């Protein structure tokens with residue numbers, strides 16, 4: 001059994017391939033989520049966003065990838081993201097992790113990281 005302290009978060013999420021799979025699942029969840037799907041249906045280049053989200057997750061989890069997108073504040077500025085949207089997007093992320101077989105301590109670690117970003121996303 002893998003111990004949470006022995007491996008990095010990046011490794012526990014399945015490195016680049018695992019994080020790519022999680023991100024695809026996450027975007028699928030957003031598109032099926034009536035509380036936020038309108039936000040993502042209008043995105044011009046979803047492949048580019050997917051690529052950036054993969055990089056963001058990889059870099060944030062301690063992987064070697066470089067994040068080439070804008071910071072969270074610049075990305076979400078002007079969108080007027082609500083508290084409800086923020087929570088449901090995090091729920092989508094938790095479901096994606098569960099679907100991909102990520103264990104509870106690791107999911108909770110990701111939850112804490114995502115939650116810490118709320119000041120850079122909600123109503124900025």
Ligand code: HEM
Pocket residue numbers: 036039040043044048049052053056068069070075076081085086087089114115117118121
């Ligand atoms: C902690 C929570 C969140 C994180 C970590 C996050 C992360 C990201 C990242 C990395 C990108 C790609 C940036 C780029 O292409 O340069 C992105 C784009 C986007 N995010 Fe978020 N996001 C979060 C919450 C939300 C919420 C709550 C909404 C609204 C429901 C939202 C809506 C969007 C949209 C619509 C885009 C695409 C922007 C575009 O290129 O047109 N995000 N997000």
